[in-house]
């Protein structure tokens with residue numbers, strides 16, 4: 001009966017977790033008080049005394065508040081990480097973010113409140129429990145996608161052939177900055193690097209001055225604005241190129 005006095009908050013959404021193939025995740029050194037209840041398949045991040053609101057944290061689990069990049073909405077998410085393996089076990093909604101919690105917690109609310117927000121203590125979980133959409137839940141899978149690019153890729157075939165090889169970041173930076181005969185083995189001419197085109201005075205083409213200086217030869221065709229845009233704007237501005245294009249606007 002004592003066990004029923006606590007809310008095992010990870011049990012919420014256990015069905016979605018089972019869909020991600022993590023329903024059998026258990027650990028030998030799992031503290032018994034945080035053990036998964038039958039059917040949830042995963043140890044809980046905390047236990048909550050529903051009478052007093054006392055939060056008992058699982059020392060094996062760390063929770064991080066972040067943002068979901070499953071789509072352009074950039075909802076807040078809350079990531080459950082196993083400290084022993086560094087693996088993400090689940091993602092939830094972020095109770096501090098008005099995108100997916102209503103009412104959202106104040107930014108000044110202590111982290112213990114974020115645990116209570118998922119519990120039945122004083123009915124909080126029923127009032128504004130933060131959630132993610134189904135796609136947001138699936139971002140966990142995308143994180144461990146075996147086809148996810150984690151290192152720079154260099155083209156090894158003609159453009160459009162889809163042939164690539166992984167290279168180091170050092171090589172990628174060196175070749176991007178210095179240019180040279182980077183695709184000599186493919187019979188292609190030398191490529192200019194940043195150093196050759198960093199020039200805000202010399203016209204790119206004196207016959208077409210409207211194209212601006214050589215620095216405009218650097219063109220950035222970016223992706224979505226999920227934090228990288230500010231960096232790109234600053235870098236391209238410092239480089240002297242106006243040709244900075246983002247995914248949904250110019």
Ligand code: SF4
Nearest residue numbers: 068070071074075136
């Ligand atoms: S939770 Fe859903 S709607 Fe929100 S950013 Fe992620 S994928 Fe988009």
